[in-house]
Amino acid sequence: MTDTNPTEAFFRDLETKVKGPTGALEGKKALVIGIANDQSIAYGCALAFRALGASVAMTYLNEKSKPYTQALANHLAVDPALYLPCDVRIPGQLEAVFAALEKNWGQLDIALHSIAFAPRDDLHGRVTDCSRDGFLMAMDVSCHSFIRMAKLAEPLMKEGGSLFTMSYYGAEKVVDRYNLMGPVKAALEAAARYLAAELGAKGIRVHPISPGPIRTRAATGIDRFDELMEIAATRAPSRMLVSIEDVGMATAFLASDYAKLITGETIHIDGGYHVVG
Known part of the structure; x- marks a missing residue:
């Protein structure tokens, strides 16, 4: 019987790709920046990219962090030439990552930015009291590095692609104890919208992803983070906390x-x- 319904055919094709031996990201190349350990949101995204057929490149912060991520790189079948150090505060390291991508892949389809930092005193204090140096560092690491990543990714996304960065609800509304990261994430979301407008004609899509609270290493730096998780679990309509797998699969679909x-x-x-909320 001939299939005359294009909508039914579309969803049948989607089901085959997701459940079959190949996936919706088959043949695509994905860079993931920000995996710290197996609880990282970035790792959940990398797992989803890989499960749906993409090849993955990933970074680690420094030699001290490398032992925590080497096994994850192995599990993701990352080419050793594309498992690279990247501290965006060190001049040239982010550029070196993209030079390696160009040399080994010649293209890029997906780039995920999952890094944020603010000095402890500035993060735990009032926004009113934050230091100039602390504010600038938080903006540089958490926001401007995403803009730098987009600029470096643009020439490699020859057939279009997707750029992702991680945000949080505290960018939109005041969340108790989120403090300095609220304004920083708000700037990140605004930057992403402008990047989407500027790069859209080249088929490059840009999204801030805003997960609910997840117990990651970065999140533990937020004062009384357990209370944020409890509030989210109690007040969310789903009455559930999200997982790195939930974030990963949603992000993979968007890619x-x-x-x-x-x-x-x-x-x-x-x-x-x-x-x-």
Whole structure:
């Protein structure tokens, strides 16, 4: 029987790609920056990219952190030439990562930025009291490095691609104890919208991903983070906390060609908390 319904054919094709031996990201090349350990949101995304067929390159912060990520790189089948150090505060390291991508792949389809930092005193104090140096460092590491990543990715995304960065609800509303990271993440989300507008004609999509609270190494630096998790679990319409796998699969979908006309959106993966928070 001939299939005359294009909608049914579309979803049948989607189901085959997701469940079959190949995936919706088959043949695509993905860079993931910000994996610290197996609880990292970036690792959940890398797992999803790999599961749906993409090849993955990844970075580690420094030699001290490398033992915590080497096994993860092995699990993701990362080419040793594309498992590279990247501290965005060190001049030339981010550029070296993209030079390696150009040499080994010659193209890039997906780039995920999952790094943020603020000095402890500035993060735990009032925004009113934050130091100039602390503010500038937080903005440089957490926001401007994403803009730098986009600039470096642009010439490698010859057939279009997807850029992702990690945000949080505290960018939109005041969240108790999120402090300095609120304004910083708000700047990051605004930057992503401008990048989406500027790069859209080249088929490059840009999204800030806004997960609910997840116990990652970075999140533990936020004062009384357990309370944020408890509030989210209690108030979210789903009454559930999200996992790195939830964030990963949603991000992988956005990286696929099925989401080619979605760009510039802050994607909330938080069980609906943002609609009631």
